Amino acid sequence: ATNRTFTMIKPDAVKNGYIGAILEKIQTAGFKIVAMKYTKLSKGDAETFYAVHSERPFFNDLVAFMTSGPIVSAILEKSNAVEDFRTLIGATNPEEAAEGTIRKLFAGSIQENAVHGSDSDENAAIEGAFHFSGREIF
Ligand code: CMP
Numbered sequence: 695a696t697n698r699t700f701t702m703i704k705p706d707a708v709k710n711g712y713i714g715a716i717l718e719k720i721q722t723a724g725f726k727i728v729a730m731k732y733t734k735l736s737k738g739d740a741e742t743f744y745a746v747h748s749e750r751p752f753f754n755d756l757v758a759f760m761t762s763g764p765i766v767s768a769i770l771e772k773s774n775a776v777e778d779f780r781t782l783i784g785a786t787n788p789e790e791a792a793e794g795t796i797r798k799l800f801a802g803s804i805q806e807n808a809v810h811g812s813d814s815d816e817n818a819a820i821e822g823a824f825h826f827s828g829r830e831i832f
Contacts, residue, residue, distance in 0.1 A: 699775040700821040705763035706806035729769040729831040
């Protein structure tokens with residue numbers, strides 16, 4: 695069935711000038727952009743968004759990184775969106791990401807890994823609703 699996932703182009707990829715190249719990969723892979731914005735997370739936003747990781751040793755660094763500069767957030771639509779998008783972006787650690795994946799091409803480290811992709815349909819809905827109101831989704 696056609697469904698949705700949520701993504702962010704993270705501050706490292708924005709700083710490095712990869713917004714256009716990453717959106718090209720996303721659209722060429724058949725994802726339809728149904729919502730998108732150029733924005734910046736506050737510390738509170740990042741802490742809430744990543745609350746599931748709050749006990750992890752990398753949490754404070756992750757929040758600092760994700761608030762270090764602007765991001766692009768988007769909701770994407772495609773059949774099998776969550777799984778297919780995770781295949782397109784590759785493993786969390788770019789050193790383990792498959793050839794041709796977005797993280798292999800554009801990420802620098804396990805933390806500064808260029809893009810986010812939701813890990814389940816349930817989280818895709820939660821994350822999309824965190825970033826967008828109904829009037830911003832087309
Ligand atoms: P993502 O999977 O989008 O969401 C959680 C983020 O935490 C992940 O991307 C990385 O940016 C970061 N992360 C995950 N594991 C580690 C790790 N071991 N060390 C540092 N950062 C990590």
